[in-house]
Amino acid sequence: xxxxxxxxxxxxxxxxxxxxxxxxxxxxxxxxxxxxxxxxxxxxxxxxxxxxxxxxxxxxxxxxxxxxxxxxxxxxxxxxxxxxxxxxxxxxxxxxxxxxxxxxxxxxxxxxxxxxxxxxxxxxxxxxxxxxxxxxxxxxxxxxxxxxxxxxxxxxxxxxxxxxxxxxxxxxxxxxxxxxxxxxxxxxxxxxxxxxxxxxxxxxxxxxxxxxxxxxxxxxxxxxxxxxxxxxxxxxxxxxxxxxxxxxxxxxxxxxxxxxxxxxxxxxxxxxxxxxxxxxxxxxxxxxxxxxxxxxxxxxxxxxxxxxxxxxxxxxxxxxxxxxxxxxxxxxxxxxxxxxxxxxxxxxxxxxxxxxxxxxxxxxxxxxxxx
Amino acid sequence: xxxxxxxxxxxxxxxxxxxxxxxxxxxxxxxxxxxxxxxxxxxxxxxxxxxxxxxxxxxxxxxxxxxxxxxxxxxxxxxxxxxxxxxxxxxxxxxxxxxxxxxxxxxxxxxxxxxxxxxxxxxxxxxxxxxxxxxxxxxxxxxxxxxxxxxxxxxxxxxxxxxxxxxxxxxxxxxxxxxxxxxxxxxxxxxxxxxxxxxxxxxxxxxxxxxxxxxxxxxxxxxxxxxxxxxxxxxxxxxxxxxxxxxxxxxxxxxxxxxxxxxxxxxxxxxxxxxxxxxxxxxxxxxxxxxxxxxxxxxxxxxxxxxxxxxxxxxxxxxxxxxxxxxxxxxxxxxxxxxxxxxxxxxxxxxxxxxxxxxxxxxxxxxxxxxxxxxxxxxxxxxxxxxxxxxxxxxxxxxxxxxxxxxxxxxxxxxxxxxxxxxxxxxxxxxxxxxxxxxxxxxxxxxxxxxxxxxxxxxxxxxxxxxxxxxxxxxxxxxxxxxxxxxx
Numbered sequence: 001x002x003x004x005x006x007x008x009x010x011x012x013x014x015x016x017x018x019x020x021x022x023x024x025x026x027x028x029x030x031x032x033x034x035x036x037x038x039x040x041x042x043x044x045x046x047x048x049x050x051x052x053x054x055x056x057x058x059x060x061x062x063x064x065x066x067x068x069x070x071x072x073x074x075x076x077x078x079x080x081x082x083x084x085x086x087x088x089x090x091x092x093x094x095x096x097x098x099x100x101x102x103x104x105x106x107x108x109x110x111x112x113x114x115x116x117x118x119x120x121x122x123x124x125x126x127x128x129x130x131x132x133x134x135x136x137x138x139x140x141x142x143x144x145x146x147x148x149x150x151x152x153x154x155x156x157x158x159x160x161x162x163x164x165x166x167x168x169x170x171x172x173x174x175x176x177x178x179x180x181x182x183x184x185x186x187x188x189x190x191x192x193x194x195x196x197x198x199x200x201x202x203x204x205x206x207x208x209x210x211x212x213x214x215x216x217x218x219x220x221x222x223x224x225x226x227x228x229x230x231x232x233x234x235x236x237x238x239x240x241x242x243x244x245x246x247x248x249x250x251x252x253x254x255x256x257x258x259x260x261x262x263x264x265x266x267x268x269x270x271x272x273x274x275x276x277x278x279x280x281x282x283x284x285x286x287x288x289x290x291x292x293x294x295x296x297x298x299x300x301x302x303x304x305x306x307x308x309x310x311x312x313x314x315x316x317x318x319x320x321x322x323x324x325x326x327x328x329x330x331x332x333x334x335x336x337x338x339x340x341x342x343x344x345x346x347x348x349x350x351x352x353x354x355x356x357x358x359x360x361x362x363x364x365x366x367x368x369x370x371x
Numbered sequence: 372x373x374x375x376x377x378x379x380x381x382x383x384x385x386x387x388x389x390x391x392x393x394x395x396x397x398x399x400x401x402x403x404x405x406x407x408x409x410x411x412x413x414x415x416x417x418x419x420x421x422x423x424x425x426x427x428x429x430x431x432x433x434x435x436x437x438x439x440x441x442x443x444x445x446x447x448x449x450x451x452x453x454x455x456x457x458x459x460x461x462x463x464x465x466x467x468x469x470x471x472x473x474x475x476x477x478x479x480x481x482x483x484x485x486x487x488x489x490x491x492x493x494x495x496x497x498x499x500x501x502x503x504x505x506x507x508x509x510x511x512x513x514x515x516x517x518x519x520x521x522x523x524x525x526x527x528x529x530x531x532x533x534x535x536x537x538x539x540x541x542x543x544x545x546x547x548x549x550x551x552x553x554x555x556x557x558x559x560x561x562x563x564x565x566x567x568x569x570x571x572x573x574x575x576x577x578x579x580x581x582x583x584x585x586x587x588x589x590x591x592x593x594x595x596x597x598x599x600x601x602x603x604x605x606x607x608x609x610x611x612x613x614x615x616x617x618x619x620x621x622x623x624x625x626x627x628x629x630x631x632x633x634x635x636x637x638x639x640x641x642x643x644x645x646x647x648x649x650x651x652x653x654x655x656x657x658x659x660x661x662x663x664x665x666x667x668x669x670x671x672x673x674x675x676x677x678x679x680x681x682x683x684x685x686x687x688x689x690x691x692x693x694x695x696x697x698x699x700x701x702x703x704x705x706x707x708x709x710x711x712x713x714x715x716x717x718x719x720x721x722x723x724x725x726x727x728x729x730x731x732x733x734x735x736x737x738x739x740x741x742x743x744x745x746x747x748x749x750x751x752x753x754x755x756x757x758x759x760x761x762x763x764x765x766x767x768x769x770x771x772x773x774x775x776x777x778x779x780x781x782x783x784x785x786x787x788x789x790x791x792x793x794x795x796x797x798x799x800x801x802x803x804x805x806x807x808x809x810x811x812x813x814x815x816x817x818x819x820x821x822x823x824x825x826x827x828x829x830x831x832x833x834x835x836x837x838x839x840x841x842x843x844x845x846x847x848x849x850x851x852x853x854x855x856x857x858x859x
Contacts, residue, residue, distance in 0.1 A: 030655050031687065275654045276767060320729045326710045328725060335722035340729045343698050346691035347734040353688055354737050 016334075018150045020341060021115035022122070024303045025296060029271040033062035037295050041258065050075040054087075058294035059094050063302040066092040069105050069294065091301050103301055110143050112300040116270075116290070117147025117226050120249055121202065123273035124286040125224040129201035130155040135193050135213055135237075136206035136229060137161035137170040144204040144226055145174055152202065156186045160196035161207075164189070205229050205237040212239040222283055228290040231260040236289060246285040249273065251293035259291045313341055385410040386547040387845075390456050390604040391631075393550070397444060397455045404444075404455030408437035408499050411457045415501065415548050423521045424543035426462045426472055428502035433457065436499045443497060450497030452607040452631060453551070458493060461537050461554040462503035463510050463586040464595075466490040469500075473586050474518050475508045476715045477708055487584025488616045489553050489595060496611040501549055505539030510555050510588045511701060512720035514538065514775055525568060526846035527812055531769035534563040534788075540598040541568035545846055551599045551608045555585060557592045558693060559790030562802035562817065565598050566788070567769040569804045569813030569846070571832055572598045573605045574790075576823045577797030578623030580609070581616035589700035590621065591739075592693065592794045601842055602803070602832035606630040609825060625823050633826040634833030639675030641827065642757040643668070646683045650763035655787055657767050657814070663805040663839075664816045668761060670838045671831065679757060684748040689792035692745060695730060695738040696795070702727025746796040754821045759831055763789050764802045764817035768810060790817065799825045803832045804840045 028034050038059040045053040052075075057068040071087035087105025092098060129152045134141050137159060148154060157174055161167035171187045190196040197203050198216035200223060205213055207229040215238070219225075225246070229237045236243065240263065248267035250256035256264035267289065272278060317340045321328055328336055385407055388396070396402035412430050419425050440455035465471050465483035467490070472478050486494060493500070505523040507513055514522035514532050523542040525533040533541045540552035541564025554561050556574040565572025573596045580595040587593060597608035610631055615624040645668055650656045668678050701724050708715065709725055716724070753760045766787040793800040799822070804815040816835075820828040836842055 030653055032652050035652075271654045276657050317726070317729045321725075324706065324710065324728055326706075326725075326728065327713070329713055329721075332713075332718065332721055332725070335718070336725045339698075339722055339726035343695060343726055343730060346694045347730070347737070349687060349691045350695065350734070350737050350741050353741060 015146060015150045016338075017111065018114045018118050018146055021111060021300060021303050022118040022147075022150065025115055025119050025270075025299050026274055028062075028295075028299045030274055031062070033060060034271065034295050034299075036060065036062055037298065039252070039293065039295050041255070042294065056292075056294040056297060058298040060295075060298055060302075061094055063298060064094050065100075065298055065302055065305075066094045067294070067298050067301050069108065069297050071105055089297065089301055091305065100305065103304060108297055108300050108304070110139065111304070112296050113140060113228065113290075114143040114147040114150070115300070116251070116296055117144055117228070117288070118150040120270070120273065120288040121148050121224060121226065122151035123278055124247075124249065124281060124288070125152055125202050126222045127152075129224070131158070131200045132156070132202045132204065133158045133160075133190075133196040133198075133200035134170075134204040134206065135160050135196055135215070136204070137163065137166040138206065140206040140228055141170060141204065142173065144206050144228060148202055148204065148226070154185060154202075156188070158188050158190050158196040158200065160190040160193050202226070207237055209237050211235050211237075212242075213237050219285065221285060223285055225285075225287040226290070227287055231289075231291065233259065233261045236260055238287065238289075242285075243287060243289065246287045247281050249286060249288045251290060251296060255293050256289060256291050260289060264289060313337065313344060316340075386414055386550075388550075389601050390452065390550050390599075390607040393456060394452060394454065394607075397440075398449065400444075404437040404440040404457075404499060405434065407455065408433050408457050408501070411501055411549060418546060418548065421524065422526060422542050422546055422548070423523045424505055424539040424546065424548055425459070425502045426474065426505050426520050426539065427470055429466075429469055429500055430502075432469070433499050433501050436494075440497045440499060450495065451611055452496075453493060453611050454497030455499065456497075456551070456607075457499045457501045457549055458551045458553065458608065459501045459504050459540070459543060459549045460490060461506050461510070461540055461552065463506055463555060463588075464489055464503075464553060465584040466494075466500055466503070469503060471503070471586070472519065473509050474506045474520055475717070475720075476519055477712060479519055483584075485584065488581035488619055488622070489585065489612050491584075492612045492614075493553070498611070504537070504543055504552055504554070506554075507536035507538065507560075508717045508720040509586060509705070510536040510557060510560055511723050512536070512717050513723075514772075515717040515719050517717045525769055527569065528769065530771050530773070531812060532567070532772055532775070534567040534765075534769060536560040537564045537572075537598060541565055541570060541572075544568065544570045544598055544600050547600075547845060550604050551597055553595065553608065553612060554598050555582070555588070556594045556596065556790075556794065557588045558697060558794050559788045561594075561596055561598050562764055562790045562800065563788050565802040566765040566804075566815050567813060569807075569815075569844075570598055570600055570802075571602050571605050571804065571836070572596075572802040573609060573825065573828065573832075574793065574800050575609060575613065575825050576623070576799045577794075578621055579614075579625070579799070579823060579825065580612050581619035581622040583616055583619035583622070587704050589697045589704075591700060592697055594794060594797075601840075602801075602829050602836050603631075603634050605801070605832070606633055606829050609829075613825075623823070628826050630826055630829060633829040636826075636830050637674060638671055638830055638834045641671075641676040641759065641830065643671055643676050643678045643831070644681045644753045644757035644760045645678055646681050646752075646760065646762055648682060649686045649789055650766060653766065655766050656763060657808065659808045660763060660766060660814050660816075663814055664761065664763065667805050667816055667835055667839060671761075671834065674834055674838075676831075681752050681757070681760075683752055683760075683762075684745050686789065686792065688741060689745055689795050692738045692741045693791040693795045695734055696742070698724075698727035699730040699735045699738075700727075702730070742795050745792075746798075749792075749796050749798070750821075753819070758821070758824070758827050760819040761831070762817050762819065764815055765789075768808045768812035768814060793817075793819055798822055799828050801828045801832050803835050804842075805835065806839055806841055807844075
């Protein structure tokens with residue numbers, strides 16, 4: 001079993017995992033669980049050397065989870081790109097206070113970033129988007145490619161980075177991640193941000209730039225931009241005029257305004273994307289101006305904690321099929337496995353509910369009016 | 372455009388007559404069943420090539436049965452409220468001598484050797500079978516193009532699906548091809564098409580209508596009932612098909628009340644529970660649906676009902692419970708074909724049923740236990756103090772064809788129905804139209820009753836129909852040859 005359009009390389013999460021988490025995020029937004037979370041503003045302390053000490057807590061009664069992603073960011077010396085980030089995420093039961101474990105902050109952050117990009121891109125980008133421009137070549141750029149690829153059939157990728165060697169390495173990674181024999185992806189390393197962005201359907205900016213990038217003025221009117229790199233209250237990687245004339249999407253408006261500037265006060269939040277109101281974005285330029293928010297970390301932790309690996313699910317379903325002497329046609333394996341994973345989520349939910357319910361005598365299928 | 376703005380009180384065309392109106396004319400000798408049937412067949416012949424509501428039309432048989440119904444009436448034999456009235460069956464329900472295709476390559480060529488319990492009652496009740504209606508394959512899957520028959524079209528819009536799985540029933544009733552269809556509802560398959568086609572869909576209490584002779588999908592979730600243009604028509608059909616079936620192991624032996632009298636009883640004195648918690652704050656719910664439910668509640672209060680806000684058990688638990696039971700039971704029904712003929716299923720169907728192979732017995736038993744708890748909790752929360760519950764049925768208007776790709780998975784919108792809790796609990800539930808959204812597509816709400824109290828559900832449905840349902844507004848039925856809703 002196991003159909004995947006992209007293979008996992010160098011510690012990257014798989015595209016199926018990204019899709020599943022995006023669905024989990026969507027479910028959390030739709031159910032109201034996100035609105036019921038307590039998410040205090042993140043706290044950042046900074047010492048004289050420029051090292052940052054960050055705390056990003058979130059509490060959810062629905063997920064019965066309290067997490068706090070804590071991180072250190074050591075600034076490079078001399079100043080420039082390449083800060084050293086170390087993070088962990090301790091998790092507790094919100095109801096009992098019981099310590100549940102610690103997750104690797106890098107894993108959580110990378111998977112979360114890819115999944116939220118998948119979620120937003122799926123809602124905002126044109127259905128037939130085939131050309132992706134990526135400015136940046138670091139870890140975040142890779143997550144962005146993964147997230148976009150999870151929801152759109154990308155035929156052409158244009159990469160630009162100030163560091164040409166990094167850009168070339170990124171391009172090789174994209175090629176390695178792409179295994180679809182029927183839809184090879186063309187990857188080009190561009191000489192400028194302008195070239196990488198000209199005429200693309202989807203644009204990603206994932207850089208440490210402290211000011212607007214010199215992207216093309218010829219962005220199509222339907223372009224969707226995932227702007228996920230550096231920002232200050234005074235600037236983002238995109239020009240203010242572009243931000244002002246596009247539909248802005250943010251994880252959390254308060255956070256976005258506080259960290260990326262008052263221009264974001266008119267932005268829409270993620271839960272709007274799955275509503276009829278989002279239909280009005282069709283054909284409009286949309287920008288996901290991401291600043292991050294701990295509620296997505298919490299959903300990611302809940303997702304990771306509650307799920308066995310895909311391989312385990314595959315093995316379980318395969319065992320069941322073999323036991324029943326059923327051979328699943330190869331082209332249907334992916335859909336069957338997706339359906340099975342959905343059922344796993346349902347059984348996990350019922351198991352939790354069962355544990356909370358008082359024991360009842362008798363087991364039977366009938367209940368209420370069931371004959 | 373056909374029929375727009377023709378008041379129901381003064382129908383000018385035969386297909387606009389309700390069951391009760393047509394019945395009165397038949398009994399008065401002012402109309403014959405043969406005329407009524409011939410008119411319906413002509414309408415099907417003219418409109419169905421574009422709507423694909425019917426898989427099989429039983430024209431000759433229908434005319435024979437209509438003639439017999441006329442002879443009976445002339446002889447003073449009145450077989451009941453559907454005597455001489457044309458109806459149709461979802462094509463998973465057997466009628467002797469007629470093919471039951473289940474909309475599947477696996478069943479092509481299969482002709483029913485005997486009547487289902489439903490068809491037996493309708494035949495004995497003097498009804499006139501017009502034919503078999505389009506369904507999603509085996510009442511599951513989705514609107515697929517890899518099946519032996521094309522999917523039914525939503526008469527309200529070329530661009531939108533009619534929902535399913537009783538898609539042909541929703542389409543045929545809304546387009547005026549038939550007044551009443553009998554269909555199945557395992558997680559919302561009557562109520563969904565009724566909601567998205569602007570009709571009344573009634574899922575009776577589990578066991579109220581026998582499913583013997585209908586293709587099983589999930590035996591403890593399968594319900595059978597009418598989809599009709601009006602609450603009165605649904606009541607008439609339910610009156611005929613409800614009741615004990617000694618040969619049906621899952622049919623309840625509970626007395627059948629006078630459903631026909633229910634719509635006229637009004638709602639004065641009814642205690643109505645309302646729980647917006649499942650839908651009102653869910654961003655997936657269209658604001659128009661929330662406001663239409665609020666408006667309906669005000670209307671009912673104005674008619675003398677009392678409304679009480681209550682809290683329901685978590686929706687997600689009902690959903691999880693239903694999905695697990697569905698998966699396991701549906702797999703058990705199709706296990707042999709999944710093993711021997713996997714390529715004979717449509718892609719959607721296969722990918723929906725096969726995951727059930729992995730459901731553990733312990734998880735299925737846990738789901739059955741959860742069902743007991745949830746049903747009890749629902750009874751305590753709602754029916755301890757109230758007579759009916761009003762909640763959302765669909766959360767959005769119909770999904771678009773363009774959202775359905777050739778492969779898995781179907782679009783999320785396809786599952787934005789809040790119907791499965793009452794398949795889990797077995798309570799009677801109806802989709803009742805409340806009007807139209809800004810995009811011109813129908814919207815409605817769901818009325819839920821105590822076990823075996825379909826009458827109260829029909830009372831509310833009838834009251835809302837008079838005040839809100841706009842039963843005189845029919846869809847602009849497409850003519851044959853239009854193919855603009857082909858999603859390819």
